[in-house]
Amino acid sequence: MDKKKPPFNQNVNEFVDAYGTDSTLGLSHAEARKRLDQYGQNELPGEEKEPRWKAFMRHFHDILIYVLLAAAAVTLVLGHYIDTAVILVVAIVNASIGYFQENKAEKALEGIRNMLSLEANVRRNGKRQTVPSTELVVGDLVMLSPGDKVPADLRLVRAEELNVEEAALTGESTSVLKHTEQLEEDTVLADRLNMTFSGTTVVSGTGAGIVAATGTDTEIGKINRSISDIEDIKTPLLKQTAQFGKMISFAIVGLALVMFIFGFFFRDYEIGELLLSVIGLAVAAIPEGLPAILSIILAIGVQNMAGRNAIVRNLPSVETLGSVSVICSDKTGTLTKNEMTVTSVVTADREYNVSGTGYVPMGTIFHKKEEVDTNEDTALYHFLLSVKNNNDAELHQDEEEHWTVMGEPTEGCLVTLAEKASTAVDDLAVESKIPFDSDYKYMATLVTLEGRKMMLIKGAPDRIFDMADQETLKDGTKQPFNRKAWTEKMGVHAKRGERVLGVAIKPMPEGTEKITRDDLSKGVTMLGLAGIIDPPREAAVTAITECKKAGIQVKMITGDHAETAMAIGKQMGIETGAAALEGKDLDAMAQAELEEAVEKHQIFARTSPENKLRLLEALQAKGKIAAMTGDGVNDAPALKRADVGVAMGIKGTEVAKDASEMVLVDDHFKTIVNAVEEGRRVYDNLKKTILFILPTNAAEAFLIMASILIGVAMPLTPVQILWVNMVSSVTVSLALAFEGLDKGAMDKQPRNPKTPLLSGYYIFRILFVAILIGGGTLAMNLTMVEQGYDQSIVNTVTLQTIVLAQMFHLFNCRSELNFAFNKDFFKNKAVFVVSALLIGLQLAITYVPFMNMVFGTRPIELAYWTFPVIMGIVVFIVVEIEKSITKQIVKRKDAR
Known part of the structure; x- marks a missing residue:
């Protein structure tokens, strides 16, 4: 078969000769069987699914969890089975939360396969018959009638008022009237009127076409292949937390090793006691609750977005939305209503x-x-x-x-x-x-x-x-x-x-x-004359204005003609200083040219799926965090390639939804802006959570390190340290997930994805609070030991001091620099609920006999609670003073 010229660029006779068939009789049965054996069935390849057990075990693949499991192994060897059990429970709980919250099932390929027709009406040996669509081969003559789903890519040889619905593939909002005439070689997909494509639907009229491509060679097959070839992009948060985890793990292991060597050579510790102390240090320093709390905060963000008509299918995408710097939007049905409207009438x-x-x-x-x-x-x-x-x-x-x-x-x-x-x-x-x-x-x-x-x-x-x-x-x-x-x-x-x-x-x-x-x-x-438009969504116009205010660019990528796209762009408020670029212009550009063009131009017309992918890749090469909206099959590769793929819930195809990270229930562009707002809130709250959790771990680590350096008994056992970490992570820190959006958050430029998770000020604040809590608690601990108090009472009071100091510090962390007591102080009810829950848990670990046995605590008299409460109040006041001073320094710096 001579396939040097594309089918649409050949006249009917040329095509029939090139593909070795007959435009009235079709193929013979023998030739059809031969081609089926040679080229394979007309179907798309499946995807091997990951076993459930493997998906669960993947959640243990975290360097922080590895360090925790190593600590569990050492405690097991030393015979401290309760410590081992508690550590393992923590690790399993973390993995379970990640597993059950995750929703990364890739259904896009299956969705595309389901679009294919099940049967086809063909002529073979001159006789009309029905065959399974999987048995179609190149050269088969297929008959088309209203309501038929096109089973393969066909070069039409007959078209009688044949209208085909191709919106899902090309993005066109109206059905397309087909013909059989030869077209130019550079004709874009949407204008190939002598072709019908697999997965599209005949609206009216009749016709006949010869199969030009089957399976993976069809246009829908190319989309399928491009989705398969696209690698999942790691979100900025996952990149940062992975790097953050490695940094902390190496630091913890290094610190534990140094402390072991110091204790072994310069202090008179038994080897078993020293190992337990070092394990206590590692357990204290590891923010083992961080993966779980991150998942929970993201899950709460997902629930909030669902309440605002945005269904997020992938947890980390919640945070990614907060750093989006450009939204690439399809026009039809996304920015516009996909409802034709007469807006003007002209008479003589x-x-x-x-x-x-x-x-x-x-x-x-x-x-x-x-x-x-x-x-x-x-x-x-x-x-x-x-x-x-x-x-x-x-x-x-x-x-x-x-x-x-x-x-x-x-x-x-x-x-x-x-x-x-x-x-x-x-x-x-x-x-x-x-x-x-x-x-x-x-x-x-x-x-x-x-x-x-x-x-x-x-x-x-x-x-x-x-x-x-x-x-x-x-x-x-x-x-x-x-x-x-x-x-x-x-x-x-x-x-x-x-x-x-x-x-x-x-x-x-x-x-x-x-x-x-x-x-x-x-x-x-x-x-x-009647002037007809596909009107813009009023809410979308408002949303674009809000995007500009938030420093987010909006680029329109559409299958429409350039003039129409420019006119709609102006109505939408999209910057249209530069002319619209068409798909054929993009095809002629080298990658470097495209990267420059994508910065300059805001509107792209007559685009193909390949164009959309290249545009996204060019934006990402420029360091942009790109969201892509769409509703058709033609959008699926770009939706998957985008940092955040956003599909339309009402008018979107299942393929588009399954390839995306987020689905808009109401199809409103404004919902994307709401989601960005929620994403920014989530990220700010994640940082607040880290600002709360890390000083906690650092204070505990400081306590253990200082004890080893001084050569005194450990203030807390490893299992007590785990208790402190877990109650602070899964109760108190959880309240920060419900904090509202900070004032002015949507007036800021998008966050640079390369910005480190911990700024210089955050590192200072963590060390400052760690020394404040850790130092104060150690001083109290040493004083009680010198006064001859029983070690179990000392440990219990020490544990209460650290926990209550953290509870008071929670109120400091509700705002990075603003005063804690403000008009929104009582707005977040969760803060007070978890504080009450925390107090209940601390009373339980102190006064419940079973918990006394497991955690090595004992009941204490009311007078012993004085220091923990005073310590908490002092921490709160000192940190508020520090925040006030820092805020004044920042203001002076900004004023320069």
Whole structure:
């Protein structure tokens, strides 16, 4: 087979010869079997799923958990089985939380496979028969009828009013009328009108096509392959926490080794006691609850987003949204409503504006801001009569009171227009009809109007102009047709991004029963033009303004024509200083050129799936965190490649949803901005949590290190240290997940993904609080030991001191620099709930006999609680003073 020229670039005879088939008989059974053996079945490859056990075990693959498990092994060897059990429980709980919260199932490939047709009608040996679509081969002759799902990529050899719905593949909002003529070699996918593609649907008409590609070679197969080839991108948070975990682990292991050597050579510790002390140090320093608390905070973010109509399928994507710096948005159905709307009507001597959007039959026709009385405007009334009665569409209202169109969207919006007239527009009986034909580009209907036979005509303006010799004025009088004036009017509206439709009328002789195309050669009167748009979503316009305020760029990537895309972009408020780039322009660019272009241009038109992928890769090469919105199969590769793929929930295909990280329940672009806001809140709260947890671990580590250096008994046992870490991580620190968005967070530029998780100030604050809590607790511990208190009482009071100091410090961490007592102090009820829970747990570990046995504590008298409470108050006051001083320093620095 000679496949040097693409199928759409060959005429029918060339294609038939090149592919060794027959355009009327099809292949022989023998040849079909031979090709099936040679090229394989018409199906897409499956994907091997990860076993559940392996998915669970993957959550132990964290360097912090490795250090924890090593500590468990040492305690097991030393015979401290309770310590071993507690450490292992902590590790298993962390892994379980990660496993159950994770939702990374890749269903996109399966979703694409389900789009394929199950059966196909073919001709083999000249006889029509039904075969499984998997057995189709290149060269098969396939018959197409309304409602058929196209089973493979076909080069059409016959097309009779064949309309195919390709929105999911190409992004076009209306069905496409097909033909069989040869096309240019550089014709983009959306314009290949002599082809039908696997997974699309025949809306109307009939046709026949020869299979040009099957399986992975089809356009949908290429998308499938590109999804398979795309590697999952690690989110900024996962990159930072992985690096953070390695850094902490190496530091902890190194510190433990140094302390062991010091204790062994310079202090009189038994080897077993020293090992336990060093394990205590490691356990104290490891923020083992951090992976769990991060998962919980992200999960709470997921729940909050769900309440705001954004379903997040991948936990880390919650935080990634907070650092998004550019949103690449599809136009149709995302920025626009995907509902055609007539916004203007032009007659010979007047121009009208029409209010209302979509198919809801509510709105008004205005002239110079005044509602028009259609009874007094002959030209407009006849125009509305024509578009309503020369029409095959119907409006319907469903049970939920949503208005939908049965038929072509363009015709549906004309019916809606007629319903907006100040007085009812008559329904007329159709007596004869000339259906729309792609060669003639118009349709006509014979009716009886005001006692006379009339032919109503609508179609492409230039074809109507060719027929017209008169035009109607407002008062009903007629004058010679002025083509130049009408052409100028058409051009003005086309530049606004409107699709322009011409409407005309012609009186017919009395007794006419049937109309033909010959009747349109003369005597046609021009009534007017309808300007049609796919209107922007009002909320999307607001959302784009908010994105600009938050430092987020919005780029529109669409399959539409450049002029339409530019016009819509201006309406949306997208910066359009540079002209729109088309897919063919992008194809001609080297990677370096593309990276420069993607910075300069905001609108990209007539794009292919490959174009979208390259644009995303160029943005990511420039260091951008990119979100991609989409609803079609053609968007799936880009959705998966994006840092955050955002699919439409209502109009989006299952393939798009399964390839994305987030699904918008309401299809509103504004919901993305809400999600970004939530993402920024989540990240800020993650940092607050780290700012709370790390001083806790550092204070405990300081306590153990100082004890080894001084040569005194350990203030806390390893199991007591684990208790402190777990109650602070899973109770107190959890409250920070519910903190609201800091004031001004959406007025800041997006966070640089390379910004370290811990700033210089955070490191200072961690060390400052660690020394404050650790030093104060150690001083109290040594004083009690010197005064001869029982070691178990000393340990119990020490444990309470550290925990209560952390509880008071929680209130410091609710705001990075602002004063803790402010108007929002009582807003986060969770802070007070977990504080009460923490107090309950501390009472339990002190006074419940079973817990005394497990954790080595003992009941203490009320007087012993004095120091823990005083210590907590001191920590709170000192840190608030430090915050106030730091805030003044930052203000002075910013003022310079």
